[in-house]
Amino acid sequence: MKSLQQIKRSLWLGVVLLLALPAGASAHLGHQVSHVERVQAGPYEVQIEFSEWPIKAERSLDIVFWVEGGIEGKRGTLRQIYGELQSGSPAPRRPLVRHPRYRTAWGLDQTIMQREGVWRFEFEIDGPRGKGVGQSPPLPVAPRPGPPAPLSYLIGLLPLLGMAGFLTMEARRVRRLRPTDATQW
Amino acid sequence: MLAHTSPRTAAAPVDADWRESRFRLAAGGLMLAATLLTFFGISWDVEWHDKVGPDSFWTAPHLALYSGTALAGLICLAVVLITTLRFRRGAPGVTAANTRSILRFFRAPIGFVVGGLGAAAFLLYGGFDLYWHSIFGFDVTLASPPHVGLLLSVMASGFGGIAVFAAEANRARQRQGGEAGWLQAAGLAASVALWMGLMLFFLLALFEIDFGPFADYAVTGAVFYPLALLLAASLIRRPGVATLVGVIYTLLRVLAWFAVPAVTSLQVGAEGLAYRDFASALPSAASFMPGGLIAAGLVVDGLLYAARRRRLSVTWSVLATALAAGTVNFWLFNPLRLLVGDPSILPERRESLLRFIEASSMPSLALTLALAPLCGWLGWRLGAMLRHTDS
Numbered sequence: 001m002k003s004l005q006q007i008k009r010s011l012w013l014g015v016v017l018l019l020a021l022p023a024g025a026s027a028h029l030g031h032q033v034s035h036v037e038r039v040q041a042g043p044y045e046v047q048i049e050f051s052e053w054p055i056k057a058e059r060s061l062d063i064v065f066w067v068e069g070g071i072e073g074k075r076g077t078l079r080q081i082y083g084e085l086q087s088g089s090p091a092p093r094r095p096l097v098r099h100p101r102y103r104t105a106w107g108l109d110q111t112i113m114q115r116e117g118v119w120r121f122e123f124e125i126d127g128p129r130g131k132g133v134g135q136s137p138p139l140p141v142a143p144r145p146g147p148p149a150p151l152s153y154l155i156g157l158l159p160l161l162g163m164a165g166f167l168t169m170e171a172r173r174v175r176r177l178r179p180t181d182a183t184q185w
Numbered sequence: 186m187l188a189h190t191s192p193r194t195a196a197a198p199v200d201a202d203w204r205e206s207r208f209r210l211a212a213g214g215l216m217l218a219a220t221l222l223t224f225f226g227i228s229w230d231v232e233w234h235d236k237v238g239p240d241s242f243w244t245a246p247h248l249a250l251y252s253g254t255a256l257a258g259l260i261c262l263a264v265v266l267i268t269t270l271r272f273r274r275g276a277p278g279v280t281a282a283n284t285r286s287i288l289r290f291f292r293a294p295i296g297f298v299v300g301g302l303g304a305a306a307f308l309l310y311g312g313f314d315l316y317w318h319s320i321f322g323f324d325v326t327l328a329s330p331p332h333v334g335l336l337l338s339v340m341a342s343g344f345g346g347i348a349v350f351a352a353e354a355n356r357a358r359q360r361q362g363g364e365a366g367w368l369q370a371a372g373l374a375a376s377v378a379l380w381m382g383l384m385l386f387f388l389l390a391l392f393e394i395d396f397g398p399f400a401d402y403a404v405t406g407a408v409f410y411p412l413a414l415l416l417a418a419s420l421i422r423r424p425g426v427a428t429l430v431g432v433i434y435t436l437l438r439v440l441a442w443f444a445v446p447a448v449t450s451l452q453v454g455a456e457g458l459a460y461r462d463f464a465s466a467l468p469s470a471a472s473f474m475p476g477g478l479i480a481a482g483l484v485v486d487g488l489l490y491a492a493r494r495r496r497l498s499v500t501w502s503v504l505a506t507a508l509a510a511g512t513v514n515f516w517l518f519n520p521l522r523l524l525v526g527d528p529s530i531l532p533e534r535r536e537s538l539l540r541f542i543e544a545s546s547m548p549s550l551a552l553t554l555a556l557a558p559l560c561g562w563l564g565w566r567l568g569a570m571l572r573h574t575d576s
Binding site: 052058059060061094095097098100101103109110111112145146149152153155156157158159160162163166167170171173174177179181182183184185 | 237238239295299302303306310313317320321322323324325329330331332333334337338340341344419422458459460461462463493496499500531533565566567569570571572573574
């Protein structure tokens, strides 16, 4: 026969667990590392951690770039190269910024790979040991999951249909009254 | 239905009608408060996603925005049920003349029906969003299909709010003659301003589209803001209504500008997280809310008043007024220029923004001059139509 105290304690534990579960689902206290790739950018070794593997097109994931020796005193840029293009191609170069949850590493926080196919990450790092450039091995991106995009957007646009229906109904009702409010003060 | 003979189809006696109006105005006011919570919640969510990032379905901003819509939906449901009950009981203020028949069973003012359906759709799209996250992970874009559904639903619900106050303004005109009083005008102005606030997020989603040489905010600015201002000015033909819309909208902007980043900062601290590097210091949503809407409202009221005094052609006056309002808004609203002045952003981004501002100025102005009159005129006609919604 449980005492009232014990019952209260169990209830509080239940409440705490209930609140803790969604927090756990958010995974922002540390992502799981599903896959690692290593890149040698001149004198710097970069370890790329992916929160998901295989990568699926348009599905968001976390990518963290751990640089050997830390990122203090270093600057870097990244190019995401699609397909079999050479490194002289016009893929835009963007500066590497800290991952918000791993402040001693660079990263792409909640990013997506737009297209299925093969991608490569090209790093250019400038630091105490000079400049270095390196490309990752090919990173395969699987097809986009989920329902077809056109159908999904059609579902999303349904409220417009509803509003159009409502306005048409009102317009018909009002037309019968033959009002002149639009053309008279 | 024979029990509901001529006294029920005739207009209610004035006292009872006014009592019914007070009930609807109060319910409409509560709906606006709930919608304000949704507006705040979505602004907060946009800020969070833009500056911080990690997400689950059960974050505080989500709680705020879903609660707001759920509350608004419950209020609408309550009004529909109460009005149906009172109609069937033969209450003096509720007649066939001031309610609509819904699905042959319910009786309610149409504004609450639209508002309630919009809120219900919002909650359904919330379910779609939950499903979408299970496939695509955390949000990367505002313009995902479930988000589009959510934003359009909340706008539909907001439009229901406009219909509530429009109907009350129309009923006040019928009761007392002349134009509606300031109570109805204030409610109407607030509902239009809130609708414009909610519209902001749909516009932000539209920015994912590439508008070529035109600045995205200018395209949406030329279309939606003249439409909303002229809608209000047409619905209640009292000089000052458009300005009141501008004032209330500006209050919403102030709220979003200061309160949202403050609350986000508290949340970041409480959860032990950090802002993204190079996140803008500007509030993500509020910086895209036009700052010159009071000026635009004054222009609308002033020009329409002068045109009416001189008995000028309504159509030409509305076109000219919308053109003027659209142009004023264009000159006073440049969120990209705000961003350029923000020291926190990446230098590369600043440079590309400056180049784009320069290139898009003339095309955007030209587009504004072309679209604003058309959309303002559309808003005027929409308002004229809604002047006959009295149930």
